[in-house]
Amino acid sequence: MNLSQVGEFGLINLLNKKMIHSPAGVIAGIGDDAAVLQCPGDCWQLFTTDMMVEGIHFRLDWSAYFDVGYKALAVNISDIAAMGGRPSHGVVSIAIPGHTRVEDVAELYRGLKEIAGKHKVNLVGGDTVKSPGPLVVNIALLGEVTAGRAVFRSGARPGDTIYTTGNLGTAAAGLYLLSQNGVCPPELRDRVIRAHLRPEPRVSEGILLGSLEGVAALDDNSDGLAAELREICRASSVGCLVWEKALPVLPGVRQLASQAGTGVLDWVMNGGEDYELLFTLRPDRRKPVEEALHEAGIPFTAIGVVVPEPEGLSVERCDGTREIIAMQGYNHFAE
Ligand SMILES: Nc1ncnc2c1ncn2[C@@H]1O[C@H](COP(=O)(O)OP(=O)(O)O)[C@@H](O)[C@H]1O
Ligand SMILES: Cc1ncc(C[n+]2csc(CCOP(=O)(O)OP(=O)(O)O)c2C)c(N)n1
Ligand SMILES: [Mg+2]
């Protein structure tokens, strides 16, 4: 069987049997943004890892080494944020092609340390090996969350409102400009390329959401809205209806998407790498939670509603018609 027949998530499902030998310490294992582990005192420990591979996650003709280091830690911090937690300690493993200059590796570490400083992450170890091919950076990151306050993908119920922080499709627009040499005003160009190269994980937002009663499910958007909502649907045994009209997209990004000929819905659903937080909220808690988010200055938008599982994942198009979302989001082994 080849990998594209099972896909990334099918492969993980095949592998994930008999992985836990001492279940007492494991509150949640495979299946969420980070594992949740028992630890002494009034906190739970979070543990996650994400890898970046040259040619798949970045290209060195588009990204400075600084950006590679910055993003490698940003995406891991985002997984901790997606549990409602705070990142704490990380280890960094790098596989480096032999022709790489020392100064370039130092730049990668400057990027790592820059974002580690912003979020007070201690980098406490790692591993260094030679790569016969691409540059690879892997980080494993610990975090913590107040016991009982982690927000899982599995908490959504029909009737919840679906929200996202920030804007969607911005990083996809950046990738488009880098890969297709599209034209656009310089300020927009800088903004969308920065969103792609240097995402800012929403840590304080995740912690606030985790502290607010009624926030039911939480996830970060690495693979696109279609993929992340599908994860919430699967984990919570629900369906989701997205309102196309409500999707928060920068006006310039809409224009770029029509220039690209893809349509912005494709960028929102499949583009990924926005690293915004996606969450669901009990309907009777909308007012107080929205007020708390406004007060904290956090941008957010209601983008749909959780529906019963048999209704599946669908979108209400701007013309009022409703259709099933066939788009899958980013999958490492899609054909
Ligand atoms: N090779 C693997 N072995 C065990 N668990 C894995 C593996 N790859 C991914 N997982 C787990 O599968 C889940 C989904 O992974 P992924 O889609 O990468 O999550 P995320 O988008 O939050 O980074 C996570 O809980 C992750 O820990
Ligand atoms: C050169 C290049 N091509 C394509 C992409 C787009 N891309 C690569 S991986 C990915 C999805 C996110 O990465 P993944 O490893 O799936 O992160 P995770 O879901 O585990 O957090 C996307 C949208 C990119 N970032 N760079
Ligand atoms: Mg991952």
Ligand SMILES: [Mg+2]
């Ligand atoms: Mg991730």
Ligand SMILES: [Mg+2]
């Ligand atoms: Mg992914």
